[in-house]
Amino acid sequence: MFLSEVGVMWSFASLCDSDGDLQRHSNAQKKMGTMADGVELVRLEKAEDGGGKEERILVSVRVRPLNVKEIEKNDPGDWECINSTTIIYKQSLPERSVYPAAYTFDRVFGSKSGTRNVYDEGAKEVSLSVVSGINASIFAYGQTSSGKTYTMSGITEYAIEDIYEYIKRHEERTFVLKFSAMEIYNEAVRDLLSTDSTPLRLLDDPERGTVVDKLTEETLRDKSHLKELLAICAAQRQVGETALNELSSRSHQILRLTIESTAKEFMGRESSSTLFAAVNFVDLAGSERASQVSSAGNRLKEGCHINRSLLTLGTVIRKLSKGRTGHIPYRDSKLTRILQPFLGGNARTAIICTMSPARSHIEQSRNTLLFASCAKQVVTNAQVNVVMSDKALVKHLQRELARMENELKHPGISTCTQHSEVLRERDAQIKKMEREMKELMQQRDLAQSRLDDLLRVVAEDQVSRHWEVSSQSSVSHPRSECEDALSVCGMSGIVYQIPDFNPSRFEAPGELSKYNYQLEPSDKLNSPWRSTNSPNLNEQIMHHGIREIAEGTYEDSEDHCKEVQCIEVHAVSTSRWNEFDQLNDQSNGLLQDTDERKLMRFTPKSVGNAAHLRHQSVNFETSKSENSQQDLMNSEDMALTKSNSCKASLENNSGFSSLNYDEKNTTPSVEELDSSYMAKTEDIKTVHKETDSDESTLLGIDDVADNHCQKQLSSDEVTQQTQLESDGAVEKQKDAGIAAMPCSLESPLQGHLEFERKQLELIQLWQACHVPLAHRSCFFLLFKGDPADSFYMEVEFRRLSFLRNTFTHGNAGDIVAEDGHRFSLSSSLRYLRWEREMLWKQMEKILSPEEREMLYAKWGINLNSKQRKMQLAQRLWTQTDIDHAKESALVVAKVIGFVPQGEAMKEMFGLCFTPQPIHMQKRAFGWL
Numbered sequence: 001m002f003l004s005e006v007g008v009m010w011s012f013a014s015l016c017d018s019d020g021d022l023q024r025h026s027n028a029q030k031k032m033g034t035m036a037d038g039v040e041l042v043r044l045e046k047a048e049d050g051g052g053k054e055e056r057i058l059v060s061v062r063v064r065p066l067n068v069k070e071i072e073k074n075d076p077g078d079w080e081c082i083n084s085t086t087i088i089y090k091q092s093l094p095e096r097s098v099y100p101a102a103y104t105f106d107r108v109f110g111s112k113s114g115t116r117n118v119y120d121e122g123a124k125e126v127s128l129s130v131v132s133g134i135n136a137s138i139f140a141y142g143q144t145s146s147g148k149t150y151t152m153s154g155i156t157e158y159a160i161e162d163i164y165e166y167i168k169r170h171e172e173r174t175f176v177l178k179f180s181a182m183e184i185y186n187e188a189v190r191d192l193l194s195t196d197s198t199p200l201r202l203l204d205d206p207e208r209g210t211v212v213d214k215l216t217e218e219t220l221r222d223k224s225h226l227k228e229l230l231a232i233c234a235a236q237r238q239v240g241e242t243a244l245n246e247l248s249s250r251s252h253q254i255l256r257l258t259i260e261s262t263a264k265e266f267m268g269r270e271s272s273s274t275l276f277a278a279v280n281f282v283d284l285a286g287s288e289r290a291s292q293v294s295s296a297g298n299r300l301k302e303g304c305h306i307n308r309s310l311l312t313l314g315t316v317i318r319k320l321s322k323g324r325t326g327h328i329p330y331r332d333s334k335l336t337r338i339l340q341p342f343l344g345g346n347a348r349t350a351i352i353c354t355m356s357p358a359r360s361h362i363e364q365s366r367n368t369l370l371f372a373s374c375a376k377q378v379v380t381n382a383q384v385n386v387v388m389s390d391k392a393l394v395k396h397l398q399r400e401l402a403r404m405e406n407e408l409k410h411p412g413i414s415t416c417t418q419h420s421e422v423l424r425e426r427d428a429q430i431k432k433m434e435r436e437m438k439e440l441m442q443q444r445d446l447a448q449s450r451l452d453d454l455l456r457v458v459a460e461d462q463v464s465r466h467w468e469v470s471s472q473s474s475v476s477h478p479r480s481e482c483e484d485a486l487s488v489c490g491m492s493g494i495v496y497q498i499p500d501f502n503p504s505r506f507e508a509p510g511e512l513s514k515y516n517y518q519l520e521p522s523d524k525l526n527s528p529w530r531s532t533n534s535p536n537l538n539e540q541i542m543h544h545g546i547r548e549i550a551e552g553t554y555e556d557s558e559d560h561c562k563e564v565q566c567i568e569v570h571a572v573s574t575s576r577w578n579e580f581d582q583l584n585d586q587s588n589g590l591l592q593d594t595d596e597r598k599l600m601r602f603t604p605k606s607v608g609n610a611a612h613l614r615h616q617s618v619n620f621e622t623s624k625s626e627n628s629q630q631d632l633m634n635s636e637d638m639a640l641t642k643s644n645s646c647k648a649s650l651e652n653n654s655g656f657s658s659l660n661y662d663e664k665n666t667t668p669s670v671e672e673l674d675s676s677y678m679a680k681t682e683d684i685k686t687v688h689k690e691t692d693s694d695e696s697t698l699l700g701i702d703d704v705a706d707n708h709c710q711k712q713l714s715s716d717e718v719t720q721q722t723q724l725e726s727d728g729a730v731e732k733q734k735d736a737g738i739a740a741m742p743c744s745l746e747s748p749l750q751g752h753l754e755f756e757r758k759q760l761e762l763i764q765l766w767q768a769c770h771v772p773l774a775h776r777s778c779f780f781l782l783f784k785g786d787p788a789d790s791f792y793m794e795v796e797f798r799r800l801s802f803l804r805n806t807f808t809h810g811n812a813g814d815i816v817a818e819d820g821h822r823f824s825l826s827s828s829l830r831y832l833r834w835e836r837e838m839l840w841k842q843m844e845k846i847l848s849p850e851e852r853e854m855l856y857a858k859w860g861i862n863l864n865s866k867q868r869k870m871q872l873a874q875r876l877w878t879q880t881d882i883d884h885a886k887e888s889a890l891v892v893a894k895v896i897g898f899v900p901q902g903e904a905m906k907e908m909f910g911l912c913f914t915p916q917p918i919h920m921q922k923r924a925f926g927w928l
């Protein structure tokens, strides 16, 4: 039976790891037996899966001795095997010859090499693969009389000897050997074991491939039986030769030995399996061209057929040598159809090319060597073939099914899959976090650049407004040499200068740091700043004058003729509130003495004006309010007491304030300042407590404004104080009811008071803008009064001021966050309600019963109340004093698990300018 006729064929790819030696084959057999016993050490694979071992065709060249005829004709031998792998053409070739002078193959055999040697080194290994279940094929190719039959008959004989020897050594297995023989002549297939010379048909079986129909297959009894059959074949071919008159060389002969082997131990068992393979001994017809043989009659017809088969064989070999891509024309001849599985397929293959050394056969010899060269490039994919019994096959499939079902039922077993999924998830998480971190850093950078832009815009805006005011003023007041340099002093000691400078009127160039603005006296309030822009100088002042001004080192001996206007940029209008407050206080007679005047008291009357101004200044969009401007210009309250030596100037509408009052010899001592601040703080606290706000309203806004007004006053006073020291205009300040205070708070107590005041402002703004409680708490706990905190607090203040301003003027909903989310008062309120709800729900989980009870008691909540948790959540951040804020912040931080973690976190908080969308806030504070 032909190999492809085997029913279900399986291959053990892993067994095909040898070069074919018998010992390894033996090992393979042992493995096979083990597998057959049901131990899953070897995975079955279908032969079609290509799981075998790839190797090249073993190609040898054998050169026969010169025969008698050749010797008689003095036909010299031109070929010589110089070593075991190389054959050379001994004669010199023409200069441009297309033929190589030397050829290399796996093995070359000279005229003195015997057939045994050729078999041992060129065919044995391949042919004996058959006993291990691997298909094998040995070809003899060459021109007529080159020694193909001579060589192949010897190889067949030796192989049979070795096979039987192997069987003899492996008694643990039973072997079944079958033999068949066929001849292909003129594209007709003839059974050499049958006397019937009727050509056999080739059938295409979908499972078995090409099958020679009705081909005799003899099961061999023993070696002698095989020898008898070989003799019959020879006789049949001999008959043909006799009958056709030396035409035997015109046919292809294929002798096929099929070997099945089974381990005796498993014989008859359901799990038994059988190795199955075949070896072909192929003696091809002469490869010479028909023209060289005959040219008429039967000879011509034979030649055509021969050429067709050999031509197809050559084409197949050539195509296979270039890889198994594309169409391989196996079906173009019967020879290649039958041998298809052994040509570049599931078989080990050896080709022995025979040639005559005679010079007269040079062309045929070269063709033979060319064919051999192609053949050695061909790769085959031999596999161990196993035929399983039906029962064994069913059992194996059942085991496979059970294993797969088990995997499905217990997915945990397949830990590899799980682990890879977990890894994928974590990778995704890491990537997500990296993206978020990148976004946050971008946001921070954006915020920083926005801050810079805002400062620049505000400064420019103030200057331009200042000019507008100046130009609208009908009163002209002569200025001293240097005018119009606006410096902006931040509360944290950062001093910004917004210069508007007229170099033509500058009398002391080169001393930029000493330029002061002269403050206009009250009667000059409406006098314009008469200055022109000078960008270069402005820039110089911006860069060089800042520190000096901040440090108060800008006094000049000629300070009487120098003016400075030091204004806090972060609340450019608040000092105007101070002025309004002062004016109000003046008019109301509220300022009783100097100390009291140092405190800019909050009065209901000032609230409206202050808030109004506040709005104008906080709105960074630099929109101008002509009405407000006019209001300010015409305000009676703006009249300030005139100083003889200094001038207090109020810059209208721009949000800048220029307050400078002479107060020579009345600079308060540190103790006075401290007590003054203490008084202010207490005052502010009182006010705040009085204005506990409801989140659904905008209460507290004006409080903040006034509060900020007070703070601004002190900052302005700082500059004023410096000025006063040089001007000595004490009385003017007293008249204005303003106390001069140092800008840089050197006393720790002062610093603390300033910080606490800022905190109060923020608390008010948070309340007014309905800022999320988590944000308030985190911010409150993060910024505890370090020197650098003032910067972040200032940013927060500005951001909230802007929000509050927008809300106050009915623009809620117009604020759009960076990512396009809209932000409105109602959405803030909704979020706040939701946040309180989340808080009291979280309290249950986070806080212990003892902690909760302690809080209820502390916050005056009835312990028996069913709604006590909700009540607690509702009370958080409802008041605006520091103690309440602190308590609230601690509770919220505890519930949301917030731990202040240093500068990085501060940056995240402090530089967040735009309101976060709700979902971002929720995520940021762990609500999601």
Ligand SMILES: Nc1ncnc2c1ncn2[C@@H]1O[C@H](COP(=O)(O)OP(=O)(O)OP(=O)(O)O)[C@@H](O)[C@H]1O
Residues within 6 Å of the ligand: 063, 064, 065, 067, 111, 142, 143, 144, 145, 146, 147, 148, 149, 150, 151, 248, 249, 250, 285, 286, 354
């Ligand atoms: N290596 C060899 N040593 C000695 N004699 C040889 C050798 N090879 C071939 N011969 C002799 O050469 C003659 C032709 O050999 P053979 O019949 O094997 O050639 P062939 O290639 O089979 O020819 P054809 O194709 O016509 O059948 C035979 O008489 C054979 O004994």
